[in-house]
Amino acid sequence: MIHTPFTGTQGSRKFIPFGIKLLISYMMLIIIPIFMFGYFASDIMTDSIRSNTTNTIKGTLRQIEDNVVYKLEDTVRLSDLLYYDTTLSKQLLHYEEGWVSYETTTELLLPKFRQTIESTNRSLWLTVYLRNETLPEVYYDSKNIDPLVMKGRFFDLLHLNRITEKPWYQSYPAEKYGETMRWKQIEDDSRYNRISMLRRLVDLESARLNEIGFMRISVYLSDLFQSVDYRKIGVGSTLFITDGSRNILYASGATEQSSEQLWDASNGDNYLVIRQPLPGLNWSLTAMVPSSVLEKDTQKVKLLSLVICSASCVLILLVAAFVSRTFSRRVLKVMSVLQSFRQGDFQRRIHYSGNDEFTTIASSLNELGKKTQTLIEEVYTTNLKKKEAELESLQAQINPHFLYNTLSSISRLAKFGQVEKQHQMVMNLAKFYRLSLNEGQTIIPIGKEIEQVRAYMDIQQIKYGDRVRIDYNISPEIVELNTVKLIVQPFVENVLEHAWRGDQIDIQVIGYRAGDVVHLFVADNGNGMPQETILQLFSGEGMQRVGYGIRNVHERIQLYYGKDFGVAIESEPGAGTRVHIRIPAESA
CATH class of the missing domain: 3.30.565.10 (Histidine kinase-like ATPase, C-terminal domain)
Structure with missing residues (x-):
């Protein structure tokens, strides 16, 4: 048996007019908001604070990202000066012994490398590994002292056979013209808080891009990530950068915590965590903001909500009876039209005076009836x-x-x-x-x-x-x-x-x-x-x-x-x- 909601009874349940239900609902709303409004208002305020803070932090992270990317691209630019230099490529392929080799190195190669590192004011260490062993090695004898500690710019010229057995060299990917490069901590980089950009030197006139050397540009993490400062997003916050293996390369604001502790904290509920990938690299910039900082104003919101709910009780009691009666009559008209639609009569229309929600409902129902009738005709024609x-x-x-x-x-x-x-x-x-x-x-x-x-x-x-x-x-x-x-x-x-x-x-x-x-x-x-x-x-x-x-x-x-x-x-x-x-x- 199919029951209709428009009849006076439904099964054994007693029919309760809409006006009575509406009045009861209003009375319930007098009590419920007192207990519930504060809770919901607190959630809304927290969400609002989180949203505003998130947007602000995202803007800050984008600025930090731009600064980091600029320094990354500046380092790549330096490597481009060597990578795309066809004259340098020919010189590195020129095999000569004795004085000619020494003259080529001192008069051509060393000035080129010096000019390259002096095109920036940042501290860096350029190491060029040459496959041509007729060219002499020229290097800075650090004796276990980091050259970058002097805040200068240095370069070494070494033979490639020094690194051919190194795992990081053997795992270096195949060459794609102008694209293949890698940022990685190798050798003593971790010890001195450095990171190196690795890139091949290739014969540009060779179709196979034959390797003629290898370059390594080492920079301090603190220089590369100078803009990564937790104070830009607030006291108590943490900023850190991770690589594709979830290793933390650099952190600000939580240096006393280990990598695992930072990851565990970022996956918990006590922090707002925002991650921003760095373009072109498998690195991420992560910001962690304590939830306690975000929710410190919620208690004030709860108190304010109690005052508002108490005032609303009086107002609702005054208007409940009037609104209930007015709405009840209008709802009955809507029910009548819906009953006609249910029976297949889409010609029925409803009209309200004034300009309010019921007027909009009436207009929508009238339009629904008209469109439904038209749709029925169109479906029939389409099927035909x-x-x-x-x-x-x-x-x-x-x-x-x-x-x-x-x-x-x-x-x-x-x-x-x-x-x-x-x-x-x-x-x-x-x-x-x-x-x-x-x-x-x-x-x-x-x-x-x-x-x-x-x-x-x-x-x-x-x-x-x-x-x-x-x-x-x-x-x-x-x-x-x-x-x-x-x-x-x-x-x-x-x-x-x-x-x-x-x-x-x-x-x-x-x-x-x-x-x-x-x-x-x-x-x-x-x-x-x-x-x-x-x-x-x-x-x-x-x-x-x-x-x-x-x-x-x-x-x-x-x-x-x-x-x-x-x-x-x-x-x-x-x-x-x-x-x-x-x-x-x-x-x-």
């Missing part, structure tokens, strides 16, 4: 057109001319005793019509659609031999996707009937998926057609059989999938034709 299109498609499937010609060919094969070809043609004909009918189903897998094309073309190739050639390039990922049937074969048939001059013709059937769209193409090198003919095919002028078939496919696709899909044709006289079919990628 779809059925007509299905009927036209079924008629187009059974091509008497094709069947007659095929049976005639079978007869000739039988007459000349070509039993094997006769057998193949009969089997392909049966397969073609079995796939065409497809037990009355309109939606089929794309794979079956292509099978039907194959069956049709197998028949034609038995008849015409090598004069008809077809190539299939169908992506395996689309064969199980669904399509409206008979959207490819009509275009293949059209090639043989209207584009073939009688000599050899080549046909291509291509299918692939791009995002949520399946693209199918039928291309030939036949007669082609002018633009005016293409426009006539889609407009229906003349209603020739070829034009009817093309329009039928185009309209059926749009009926099922919408105006964003369908058929497009590109052709020029004497240059062949290319048909493009677009359908959505829908699984079975």
Whole structure:
């Protein structure tokens, strides 16, 4: 038994008028807000503070990110001065012994490296490892003292064999022109709180970018991350930068905590945590703000909410009776219209005087009734057109001319005793019509659609031999996707009937998926057609059989999938034709 909410009773439950319920609700609202409003107000204020703080911190983090990225890019810029220097590349490839080698180093290489490091005012240590061992080594003898402690700029010139056995060198990725570089703490970097940018020097004139050297630019973490200062986001906060392995490279505001302690704290509920990835690197900038800092003003909000709720009790009691009566009468009108809609009468309308929420509801209900009635009519019309299109498609499937010609060919094969070809043609004909009918189903897998094309073309190739050639390039990922049937074969048939001059013709059937769209193409090198003919095919002028078939496919696709899909044709006289079919990628 179906119950309606518009009758006086519902089962055994007593009917309570809306006005009474509304009055009871108002009375409940007098008490409940006293206990609940403070809680919700506190949550709202906390969320507001969190939102404002989050936005402020994100802005600060973006500024910090910009500063860090600038210094990273400045270091990369220095390496570019060496990487893209073709003159330097040729000098490093020039093998000479004795005095010539020494002269090349002192007069050409050392000035170049010195000029490079002096193009910045930052403290850094440039080390260049050379594959050409005829060039002498030149290096700063630090004797276990960090050269960067002097706040200067230094460079060393060493042979590559010093590092070829190092794990960090052996694991360095393959070279991509101008892109391959890595930031990593190696050797004694961790000991001296440094980090190094590693990059190859390559023969720019070699197609394989052969390695001719290696460069390492070491900088202090405190210099690179100078802008990472917890005081920018508030006292008690923490800022730290981590690499892709969750190792903390640099921290501000919590230096006494270990990496694991920082990670555990950032995954807890006691902090607001904001993470900002650094572009171009697998690094993250993380900010942690204590929740206690964010929620210090919530107690004031709770007290204020109690005062507001107490005042609202008096006001609600005064207006409850009046509002309850007014609303009750208007709700009854709405219920009456809804009851009519439920019974299928969408002609019923409701009218309210004034300009308030009930006026908006009345207008919306009236518009809903009007649109629903219109939608019913449109759905009926659309379904009617779809059925007509299905009927036209079924008629187009059974091509008497094709069947007659095929049976005639079978007869000739039988007459000349070509039993094997006769057998193949009969089997392909049966397969073609079995796939065409497809037990009355309109939606089929794309794979079956292509099978039907194959069956049709197998028949034609038995008849015409090598004069008809077809190539299939169908992506395996689309064969199980669904399509409206008979959207490819009509275009293949059209090639043989209207584009073939009688000599050899080549046909291509291509299918692939791009995002949520399946693209199918039928291309030939036949007669082609002018633009005016293409426009006539889609407009229906003349209603020739070829034009009817093309329009039928185009309209059926749009009926099922919408105006964003369908058929497009590109052709020029004497240059062949290319048909493009677009359908959505829908699984079975």
